[in-house]
Amino acid sequence: MSFTIPAAARIGDPLAAIDTPSLVLDLDAFERNLELMQAKARAAGLALRPHAKAHKTPQVALAQIARGAVGVCCQKVTEAVPFVEAGVADVHISNEVVGAAKLALLAQLARAARISVCVDDASQVAPLAAACAAQGSRVDVFVEINIGQDRCGVAGAAEVLSILHVISAHPGQLSFKGLQAYQGRVQHIRPLAERREAALAAGARTKAVVDALAAQGVACPVVTGGGSGSVEFDLAGGVYTELQPGSYAFMDADYGAIEAGELRFEHALFVLSGVMSRVDARQAIVDAGLKSMSAESGLPRVWGREGVNYEVISDEHGNLRGAPLPVLGDKVLLIPGHCDPTFNLHDELVCLRGGVVEAIWPIAARGLSR
Amino acid sequence: MSFTIPAAARIGDPLAAIDTPSLVLDLDAFERNLELMQAKARAAGLALRPHAKAHKTPQVALAQIARGAVGVCCQKVTEAVPFVEAGVADVHISNEVVGAAKLALLAQLARAARISVCVDDASQVAPLAAACAAQGSRVDVFVEINIGQDRCGVAGAAEVLSILHVISAHPGQLSFKGLQAYQGRVQHIRPLAERREAALAAGARTKAVVDALAAQGVACPVVTGGGSGSVEFDLAGGVYTELQPGSYAFMDADYGAIEAGELRFEHALFVLSGVMSRVDARQAIVDAGLKSMSAESGLPRVWGREGVNYEVISDEHGNLRGAPLPVLGDKVLLIPGHCDPTFNLHDELVCLRGGVVEAIWPIAARGLSR
Numbered sequence: 001m002s003f004t005i006p007a008a009a010r011i012g013d014p015l016a017a018i019d020t021p022s023l024v025l026d027l028d029a030f031e032r033n034l035e036l037m038q039a040k041a042r043a044a045g046l047a048l049r050p051h052a053k054a055h056k057t058p059q060v061a062l063a064q065i066a067r068g069a070v071g072v073c074c075q076k077v078t079e080a081v082p083f084v085e086a087g088v089a090d091v092h093i094s095n096e097v098v099g100a101a102k103l104a105l106l107a108q109l110a111r112a113a114r115i116s117v118c119v120d121d122a123s124q125v126a127p128l129a130a131a132c133a134a135q136g137s138r139v140d141v142f143v144e145i146n147i148g149q150d151r152c153g154v155a156g157a158a159e160v161l162s163i164l165h166v167i168s169a170h171p172g173q174l175s176f177k178g179l180q181a182y183q184g185r186v187q188h189i190r191p192l193a194e195r196r197e198a199a200l201a202a203g204a205r206t207k208a209v210v211d212a213l214a215a216q217g218v219a220c221p222v223v224t225g226g227g228s229g230s231v232e233f234d235l236a237g238g239v240y241t242e243l244q245p246g247s248y249a250f251m252d253a254d255y256g257a258i259e260a261g262e263l264r265f266e267h268a269l270f271v272l273s274g275v276m277s278r279v280d281a282r283q284a285i286v287d288a289g290l291k292s293m294s295a296e297s298g299l300p301r302v303w304g305r306e307g308v309n310y311e312v313i314s315d316e317h318g319n320l321r322g323a324p325l326p327v328l329g330d331k332v333l334l335i336p337g338h339c340d341p342t343f344n345l346h347d348e349l350v351c352l353r354g355g356v357v358e359a360i361w362p363i364a365a366r367g368l369s370r
Numbered sequence: 371m372s373f374t375i376p377a378a379a380r381i382g383d384p385l386a387a388i389d390t391p392s393l394v395l396d397l398d399a400f401e402r403n404l405e406l407m408q409a410k411a412r413a414a415g416l417a418l419r420p421h422a423k424a425h426k427t428p429q430v431a432l433a434q435i436a437r438g439a440v441g442v443c444c445q446k447v448t449e450a451v452p453f454v455e456a457g458v459a460d461v462h463i464s465n466e467v468v469g470a471a472k473l474a475l476l477a478q479l480a481r482a483a484r485i486s487v488c489v490d491d492a493s494q495v496a497p498l499a500a501a502c503a504a505q506g507s508r509v510d511v512f513v514e515i516n517i518g519q520d521r522c523g524v525a526g527a528a529e530v531l532s533i534l535h536v537i538s539a540h541p542g543q544l545s546f547k548g549l550q551a552y553q554g555r556v557q558h559i560r561p562l563a564e565r566r567e568a569a570l571a572a573g574a575r576t577k578a579v580v581d582a583l584a585a586q587g588v589a590c591p592v593v594t595g596g597g598s599g600s601v602e603f604d605l606a607g608g609v610y611t612e613l614q615p616g617s618y619a620f621m622d623a624d625y626g627a628i629e630a631g632e633l634r635f636e637h638a639l640f641v642l643s644g645v646m647s648r649v650d651a652r653q654a655i656v657d658a659g660l661k662s663m664s665a666e667s668g669l670p671r672v673w674g675r676e677g678v679n680y681e682v683i684s685d686e687h688g689n690l691r692g693a694p695l696p697v698l699g700d701k702v703l704l705i706p707g708h709c710d711p712t713f714n715l716h717d718e719l720v721c722l723r724g725g726v727v728e729a730i731w732p733i734a735a736r737g738l739s740r
Contacts, residue, residue, distance in 0.1 A: 001482050002455055003475070003478060003479065003482075005451055006471050006474075019472070019740050020740065022740075053686065075686045081375055084371065084373070085372055095686065096647045096655075099390070099644060101389050102389070104376075109373065112373075120647050121649065123698060124698070150653075150689075151682070151684065152655055153649065155650070275468070276466045276467065276468040277468075277490050277522040277523075279522065279523065279524055279525070279529075280525070283520075285522055290666060290710075290711045291710075291711055291739050294660065296660060296666045315423060315710050315711060316423065316446060319521060328491060328493060340661075340685050341660045345714065345715070345739075347737055367715065369391055369715075370657075
């Protein structure tokens with residue numbers, strides 16, 4: 001026996017006709033975000049390589065590239081697959097890759113697109129080169145440096161040089177392309193002055209490594225990094241040649257809560273939820289919880305309903321409190337707390353313009369975490 | 371251009387050959403959990419209807435039913451579809467359902483399986499009956515009562531009676547089946563004595579409604595509720611006729627942290643992760659973060675490596691600290707913080723027995739949240 005689950009939305013539907021919960025994109029706000037970011041990168045003379053880990057949606061990447069982005073970043077090799085399949089010609093894997101199956105797929109992708117990847121340990125290099133040799137492909141290699149996040153990345157120029165030595169042993173497969181320097185913790189610092197200071201400190205750590213390498217005769221053609229919270233300072237810092245913001249295109253509640261500087265992006269991404277229980281005057285219960293939105297960065301915000309807050313989240317429910325409350329059957333737009341893991345919960349993105357469904361984009365890399 | 375992403379695991383693979391991150395199940399521990407719970411329900415003379423929201427995996431439901439479970443609970447109508455398709459003949463939607471598309475699908479499912487659903491507002495009844503009439507099907511109806519969670523559910527017997535009045539107007543489509551009474555907050559109270567007291571209080575609130583209805587001549591053939599944290603007390607309480615635990619089959623880090631009573635379940639569910647960066651002696655970085663495990667109930671625990679903790683989670687990374695640390699390429703089993711949203715991130719469950727892959731089960735209801 002088999003059943004057809006009806007589509008959540010059809011082209012031409014008004015917002016009110018979309019089934020809930022659904023992930024929806026305001027195309028006008030989204031496109032303004034893309035254009036603003038691209039204009040700033042262009043004015044600063046920097047390449048923009050938006051991070052596709054944020055959205056996992058090839059149509060989003062193509063919209064970014066159509067406006068001038070040089071390609072995208074992906075965080076995992078499998079994540080890159082639908083982007084290459086959709087015609088994205090230049091993908092940077094902004095992460096270390098360990099394991100034969102992952103490296104074989106990476107080397108295979110490099111036959112169809114320009115692929116770069118990070119290393120932060122000399123032992124990662126030979127297996128990468130061997131995978132490329134087996135596929136007859138080549139990849140660009142970045143050495144990742146630690147500029148304060150204390151996650152991946154080597155400590156400084158000496159460690160970069162010793163890895164470069166190993167990379168140079170595989171000239172047929174690997175080309176050193178430069179440094180990746182990313183400080184994730186800076187992105188979410190809420191006071192503007194404190195965030196600027198942290199971003200400049202991370203930039204200064206990066207510049208010190210670039211300068212030390214230059215003093216040894218090693219040039220870094222590309223220095224890639226930065227995120228949506230630091231991008232305003234990264235643009236002006238004179239260190240990065242390429243920027244990797246992802247969330248700027250959507251803006252989640254966490255990024256919405258940081259003190260904005262000159263560069264301000266709009267909320268473009270929402271979870272449409274429906275009121276499915278309302279048993280008293282204190283609260284209304286909606287049908288979108290942890291399986292529709294990530295909450296580890298904070299609860300969602302209610303959009304366009306002053307005085308109503310999303311106060312309790314459970315797996316499939318949310319308690320809205322305040323006044324005036326929506327009633328049973330009403331639909332409510334929520335700004336998710338954290339956009340990246342929220343995209344990863346949905347299979348499609350319902351795109352609206354002027355409140356009408358214009359397109360439905362598959363979130364084709366949803367769940368591709370290997 | 372199209373690429374084949376290689377399978378994460380194949381039948382017969384040893385644990386070490388499974389690609390990471392992957393969701394893995396220890397079948398021996400899982401089956402012991404199922405048998406223990408079923409034996410307790412049988413001894414108490416109660417029906418066991420495990421919650422499929424926890425795992426979204428039809429093969430898990432079939433294993434529970436093979437041991438005596440009367441059927442499963444689902445939280446959403448779309449979630450029920452793969453279970454009915456897999457042959458589960460009795461599904462309780464333990465939630466209110468609002469909206470024509472959802473009700474039409476519910477009524478369609480009721481042509482193929484015994485379906486029940488909750489209501490907590492009289493206005494939900496007529497649309498439900500109309501959907502059944504349109505499909506020529508009938509459903510069993512539970513009135514949900516609030517026993518302290520303050521989410522869904524009516525306040526007491528008077529409200530139940532007024533909803534029953536509306537249900538009774540649709541004898542061709544709807545049959546009143548009883549009450550649903552669930553107190554989610556009780557489940558995670560860590561001190562045993564406090565949890566017992568809260569579970570007994572919730573049971574007493576339920577009993578008061580059952581007794582008040584009986585005094586009005588209204589019998590409740592089924593009283594359904596309970597969860598993995600309260601089940602030991604619910605079994606003995608004399609109020610419930612049917613229990614709905616879900617997590618007991620798997621045990622996550624959050625349930626692992628509550629003070630267990632007599633009834634103890636084993637950790638059976640893990641995320642297998644791989645070390646992909648290790649740049650100094652303080653920590654090892656694994657490839658499983660928020661896109662592989664839910665963290666809103668707390669960080670994952672490292673399994674079988676005394677002295678090593680998972681201390682920082684990001685979207686695709688985790689920082690393991692302590693000693694002795696695993697090295698680059700090592701694989702590490704993690705107990706996820708919260709099993710329900712973790713299952714919802716994965717497409718398949720790699721099932722092991724004695725460290726060897728015995729089966730790979732599709733998590734067929736993953737993402738089905740409407």
